[in-house]
Amino acid sequence: MDNDHVLQVSEAIKLINQTFVLTLPRIAVEGEVSGFRVSQGKWVFFDLKDEEASLRCFTTVRQQSIELEDGMKVKLTARPNLHNKYGFSLVVENMMASGEGSLKKAFELSKKKLAAEGLFDEDKKRQLPEFPMHIGLITSSEAAAYTDITRILGERWPLAELIHAEARVQGVDAPASLIEAVEAMNKHSETDVLIIARGGGSLEDLAAFNDEQLVRSIAASRIPTIVGVGHERDVTLAELAADRRATTPTNAAQVVAPDREVIRDRVMNAPYEIIRAYNQHIETYEADLKYSVNRISSVFDRLSDRIEAAGRRLQAFNPAKVLARGYTLTKLESGQILKSAKQVTAGDILITKFNDGDVKSEATK
């Protein structure tokens, strides 16, 4: 054995890892999850196995893009790595559930977790702009959705500038590609609404839109977002996190773009609408004024009634009426009214007031 080619263990590990980087930097593997565990809330370990073999896998909680359970089938891309102490493992970069059962399971687990975090809350959803002038579109330019959306936007609202960000919309690399596009769009300050779309497909084809990291990036988007994936029956987590869910990519374009024909009609009819509204206001004011005048009139009527009643009450005390009934009023010449015989002395001149005149007399006692 030539001693020049004998390596120390750490050197051998370094060389093996360099060989991996050069010859097999990334590998895509499909298998069943076994021994899934999270250590210290940060490190994720599991084995990926088939009927004959097993591969140790490692990732972080932050990078774990779908919820995992033992028995779930997943497809992942990973970097082969030989660790100094723990031996060989795959360092997972992307993963997605595989097979209908696992896809549904992963969907439900992620939905429950993200809903609990409030990512789908209705009160966080924003209105899309009514007249967007810069529309961002994230999809694959090879997809039918791209053709449909660009055609509809061009027909309905050609005033807007379309800003397209290319992204893979299917496969294990799609989530990272979509996230990169969402982040790039958010850096494009002029984009005022963002469409994320892809056409219909199998559950597995649409799985990228259930990726937790993608859902988080959509929920955190500065730009109001609408997501239209698949057909009306397909619901993905990305759609639930968006400000608006479109039933299809075509529907997303219809929701975002106002119809220029409708807008033109609205503009043409605006003067008539203004006149109608103006007249309506005037009529309302006139009615209010009439009502106010009626109320004031009623107040005057009530006051008149009260004054009239006061007059009738006062008439009851009219001294002339008392005299008419045969009573008299006697005064001294000084005008002092006599209420008692004791006020009179002999020789006083008395003036007695009758209903029809006065009589002057002299007191004799």
Next chain:
Amino acid sequence: MSFSNQYKKLEDILEWFESDDFDLDKADKQFEEGMALVEELSKQLKDSKLKITKLESKLEKQ
């Protein structure tokens, strides 16, 4: 004197006639003053009501 002050004065006169403070010496004067107030207040109300009626009529024609 404002309408409200005149009305208050009329109310005071009525109260005076109906109260124990009634004094025969002042009755004639109070009665005359009360009736003058009734006449004045009625006239003011009649004038105001006429203005309102004219306004109502004007609004109806518009």
